[in-house]
Amino acid sequence: MTTTWSTMREVQPVATRMLQNSIVKDRIAHAYLFHGPKGTGKQKASLLFAMRYFCEQAEDQYSEPCYECSSCKRIQTGNHPDVHFIEPDGQSIKKDQIEYLQKEFTYTGLESNQKVYILHQAEKMTTNAANRLLKFLEEPSRQTMAVLLTENIGSVLNTILSRCQRIQFHPLKSEGMYEQFVGEGIPESTAKICAALNIGLDEAKELSQDGWFAEARRIVIQLIDKVMNPKEEGYLFLHQVWLNHFQERHQQELGIDLLLLWYQDLISYHLNREDMVVLTDQLDRLQQYQYTISLNDAKTCVYELLQTKRKLAYNVHNTLAMEHLVLQLQR
Ligand SMILES: [Zn+2]
Structure with a gap:
């Protein structure tokens, strides 16, 4: 099932409302930091946000992208030329990784001046990489947005924290699910799988048999x-x-x-x-x-x-x- 803001809202109501508001009120920040444990929807939210940013058919008063135009589809499949994903190269995200993308952006026949960076494990950015990114984001000629993702906000550099709008993603309640499933007679191994996949009780019971x-x-x-x-x-x-x-x-x-x-x-x-x-x-x-x-x-x-x-x-x-x-x- 495709994730939409409405499905997202069921699991992360606060984060979703903040992001939807910034879209609808046209107050999109230069940089966001999505922080929270693994599996809480940070990555899905970053893609939704990028889709809405580039969507060709989105209406101003709605936060949902259309999910069908070529921009939306290319972002879903990771093929949009102006949406970049950055991950640590070895132990850290380095300055030249950021510079490489920015150069590529300058040379390739760009579709627009808009650009989105999605950085995984943002706590692994070196100080130089962080400074390079932030400087780029704040150049007035560009409409550029970065979404930084981290499971470990305690290790994120202060220079980054102070320039990002922080959005917290709360842990899901999968531990409670596992106990509930086992209590209902579902074998432990199946209960673990179903809890990890966020499968509901009825379906979990069916699958176990x-x-x-x-x-x-x-x-x-x-x-x-x-x-x-x-x-x-x-x-x-x-x-x-x-x-x-x-x-x-x-x-x-x-x-x-x-x-x-x-x-x-x-x-x-x-x-x-x-x-x-x-x-x-x-x-x-x-x-x-x-x-x-x-x-x-x-x-x-x-x-x-x-x-x-x-x-x-x-x-x-x-x-x-x-x-x-x-x-x-x-x-
Ligand atoms: Zn679209």
């Missing part, structure tokens, strides 16, 4: 074994098994979500956060594959999975999206 779901979990692990092993035929498995099992749109999305959980678990494992692993029956595999796939590679896989989700939301053909995904995961 559903042979299709049990099989889906097995197939997800089989696909991972295929893509981790260069000799195995991931492509063949995709066509012979995966596509037959995940046929409906909601099934396809659930398949991607399960893959995402696995790769996110691998990241937790790399970071020595075994306590955060959701698929606890996979610890042996995580231990084994941490040597096959580095932390950075795992992050790239998560990114590819998120891209695939976006493609499905925009009706890219499932087979095409999955073929591309398997190729990326195999690298």
